[in-house]
Amino acid sequence: xxxxxxxxxxxSLSSLGSSPTATPSSSVSRxxxxxxxxxxxxxxxxxLNRLIQEFSKHDQREYDDQRALEIHTAKDFIFSMLGMxxxxxxxxxxxxxxxxxxxxxxxxxxxxxxxxxxxxxxGSDYDMAFTLLVPALKLHDRNQPVTLDMRHSAxxxxxxxxxxxDEGTITRWRDCCTLADHLNGTTNYFFSPTLxxxxxxxxxxxxxxxxxxxPQRGTPRVERVERHSTLLSMILGVGSSxxxxxxxxxxxFKGWPAVAQSWLMENxxxxxxxxxxxxxxxxxxxxxxxxxGRRENEWRLSFARSEVQLKKCISPGLMQAFQACKAIIVxxxxxxxxxSPYHLRSIMLWACDRLPATxxxxxxxxxxxxxxxxxxxxxxxxxxxxxxxxxxxxxxxEHLCDETSxxxxxxxxxxxxxxxxxxxxxxxxxxxxNRLTQEMQRRGSSSGLPSPQTDPSSTDHQxxxxxxxxxxxxxxxxxxxxxxxxxxxxxxxxxxxFRIDDKFF
Numbered sequence: 001x002x003x004x005x006x007x008x009x010x011x012s013l014s015s016l017g018s019s020p021t022a023t024p025s026s027s028v029s030r031x032x033x034x035x036x037x038x039x040x041x042x043x044x045x046x047x048l049n050r051l052i053q054e055f056s057k058h059d060q061r062e063y064d065d066q067r068a069l070e071i072h073t074a075k076d077f078i079f080s081m082l083g084m085x086x087x088x089x090x091x092x093x094x095x096x097x098x099x100x101x102x103x104x105x106x107x108x109x110x111x112x113x114x115x116x117x118x119x120x121x122x123g124s125d126y127d128m129a130f131t132l133l134v135p136a137l138k139l140h141d142r143n144q145p146v147t148l149d150m151r152h153s154a155x156x157x158x159x160x161x162x163x164x165x166d167e168g169t170i171t172r173w174r175d176c177c178t179l180a181d182h183l184n185g186t187t188n189y190f191f192s193p194t195l196x197x198x199x200x201x202x203x204x205x206x207x208x209x210x211x212x213x214x215p216q217r218g219t220p221r222v223e224r225v226e227r228h229s230t231l232l233s234m235i236l237g238v239g240s241s242x243x244x245x246x247x248x249x250x251x252x253f254k255g256w257p258a259v260a261q262s263w264l265m266e267n268x269x270x271x272x273x274x275x276x277x278x279x280x281x282x283x284x285x286x287x288x289x290x291x292x293g294r295r296e297n298e299w300r301l302s303f304a305r306s307e308v309q310l311k312k313c314i315s316p317g318l319m320q321a322f323q324a325c326k327a328i329i330v331x332x333x334x335x336x337x338x339x340s341p342y343h344l345r346s347i348m349l350w351a352c353d354r355l356p357a358t359x360x361x362x363x364x365x366x367x368x369x370x371x372x373x374x375x376x377x378x379x380x381x382x383x384x385x386x387x388x389x390x391x392x393x394x395x396x397x398e399h400l401c402d403e404t405s406x407x408x409x410x411x412x413x414x415x416x417x418x419x420x421x422x423x424x425x426x427x428x429x430x431x432x433x434n435r436l437t438q439e440m441q442r443r444g445s446s447s448g449l450p451s452p453q454t455d456p457s458s459t460d461h462q463x464x465x466x467x468x469x470x471x472x473x474x475x476x477x478x479x480x481x482x483x484x485x486x487x488x489x490x491x492x493x494x495x496x497x498f499r500i501d502d503k504f505f
Contacts, residue, residue: 052324075130107341196287287300315360321370347373350389
């Protein structure tokens with residue numbers, strides 16, 4: 001099913017001002033080298049392109065060896081912590097497979113409700129953000145019967161019945177289920193997102209308390225841990241770096257859900273660039289509820305793993321425009337907001353399907369893409385229609401009231417009337433965040449905060465750590481946003497096995 005048609009804005013690629021009635025003898029002629037202008041705002045396209053490039057320069061930060069090692073140290077701490085959580089009551093899978101995403105939940109890397117997540121700002125609160133999906137149930141065995149019960153849910157959501165699971169699974173998770181009578185008289189256990197999140201957050205708190213009772217040199221500083229509904233946000237300090245981890249308990253599946261099967265029948269921009277097997281390798285249930293659903297039972301379908309694959313097919317110019325547009329929207333609408341960066345991500349994916357690849361591949365068209373994304377988002381708000389990319393019949397803005405949608409649409413109209421000024425504002429915000437980060441790093445260096453490279457006990461391993469840091473830096477710079485799966489043995493958390501997409505490390 002195709003998405004609702006959005007108004008066309010591409011128009012002619014020729015310069016503005018040409019007329020079919022113009023003749024060489026016309027008294028008024030346009031200079032051949034006059035700049036291309038945006039009709040709505042009068043902004044020069046070359047100036048908008050320059051501002052987008054400048055924003056990208058300040059928004060994308062390069063990591064040196066020290067920062068790469070600090071990232072690795074924080075990640076290793078998180079995985080070790082999860083190994084200890086598994087040992088508490090053996091609820092989590094022994095050999096688990098996590099999905100680590102660059103960017104926090106508030107950046108729109110997954111579709112969760114931002115109005116419940118609190119406000120965190122880069123620079124003042126953290127330097128880098130990551131989202132970690134932690135499977136509470138890992139349903140990767142194709143012989144495992146699974147009951148996704150969508151009878152009581154809005155589109156894109158489901159209940160998960162454990163009725164067909166083995167007795168051991170039901171026993172382990174019985175305290176995280178709601179009960180209902182089945183038609184045949186047996187008890188039906190529904191896996192509860194709120195109860196699972198409560199258990200997970202309490203288990204993490206127990207582990208952190210144990211870790212802090214026996215502090216070790218070189219261990220990351222746990223600077224902040226907060227529960228936000230079903231999400232756990234944790235800020236770790238390592239050396240002079242502060243890393244935000246948004247940790248989400250999920251249900252992980254292999255394969256593809258029937259509700260999204262018709263989407264595979266359509267033509268898409270990624271056809272021929274990546275295989276269908278890569279796109280439909282799996283999906284998740286997130287602990288998020290629809291506006292009319294029952295919070296204790298309803299999960300939201302997520303295709304985060306597929307989105308990581310699709311991102312590889314998006315042109316650099318469009319991705320730069322998306323990042324700049326996202327920053328403008330977050331600054332303009334504020335956080336929390338009923339309109340999230342995930343909506344903008346879906347709009348971008350629909351644009352990739354709608355527009356010719358040759359048009360989207362043009363390197364100097366970032367300004368056109370930025371204005372188009374703003375127009376598309378405003379169109380969606382006015383009509384209260386934003387189809388989910390994978391389940392087009394699911395309208396992600398259906399819950400908005402008319403007053404709210406028009407309020408946001410009018411705010412976007414202000415951006416559209418002067419995009420250059422709003423770009424300059426986001427550039428200054430990015431610069432200010434970088435200055436705060438640098439100031440925190442200077443303070444950390446002068447106060448002698450422990451760093452993994454200054455731990456005397458690690459002297460014998462300094463050379464391997466340097467090699468690891470260089471390797472991690474290369475992975476971070478060459479694989480932004482890619483799927484990073486980690487296989488953990490809780491009995492030996494010091495030797496995790498990494499997979500980035502289809503490559504093993």
